[in-house]
């Protein structure tokens with residue numbers, strides 16, 4: 293058994309791994325796809341819109357020299373659609389020959405006061421942030437077990453640890469991510485599957501009601517998507533005997 297095939301005492305080489313990244317067409321998901329591709333990982337890029345996923349693939353090609361069609365699979369799908377998620381993962385496994393890693397970045401932030409908040413927005417928030425995580429995790433698990441282990445990384449938020457005015461739905465959905473991930477970690481840890489949750493503060497992306505330009509203009513402090521991606525790569529490179537269950541990353 294080589295270090296690259298299983299993760300050695302000194303660190304887990306990612307070059308022969310296959311990762312599914314949800315929300316890979318923008319922000320943290322795109323940055324994570326780029327960072328993992330640079331480590332040699334075969335990346336499955338999942339999101340609802342094809343064009344942003346194709347743009348991520350083009351950026352992988354221009355940064356790494358890897359042809360866009362090689363070791364990159366574009367998977368247009370809605371994470372809240374059970375059949376679409378199952379089909380996307382089967383396609384990735386078919387193309388790449390297996391699956392080792394899930395990074396669930398897909399998420400929505402629809403803010404507003406509870407009084408006047410629509411049931412449709414509540415359901416969309418939970419469908420994407422919670423049900424999407426459940427569906428993707430459930431579908432990847434048999435493939436991770438077949439490899440003898442793997443990793444699932446979910447992105448929570450500071451709002452997953454504390455409630456904020458006008459963010460009840462988003463905050464509740466991210467609290468749910470923690471409950472799900474803690475339970476899943478206990479369930480599949482014995483099978484060699486590490487479940488980790490990244491808790492970032494505000495990130496300079498188009499997420500939520502204000503876009504990057506508005507965020508820049510606000511003068512507030514933000515993380516770059518690449519900061520979160522770098523942390524995710526670090527978690528995935530930890531040696532086989534080390535596991536980060538949860539990590540906070542704040543703008544400074």
Ligand SMILES: NC(=O)c1ccc[n+]([C@@H]2O[C@H](COP(=O)([O-])OP(=O)(O)OC[C@H]3O[C@@H](n4cnc5c(N)ncnc54)[C@H](OP(=O)(O)O)[C@@H]3O)[C@@H](O)[C@H]2O)c1
Nearest residue numbers: 315318319320339340341370371398399449494495497499
């Ligand atoms: N930005 C922040 O300040 C911040 C702070 C803390 C935590 N987070 C968390 O970080 C994660 C990534 O956010 P980000 O900042 O990278 O925002 P982003 O750029 O808006 O990325 C979200 C991605 O999710 C995808 N997505 C949304 N709904 C989907 C669905 N139903 N099915 C499949 N894909 C879907 C979007 O692509 P499509 O529209 O093409 O589907 C988009 O690429 C989210 O979970 C967010 O809650 C963000």
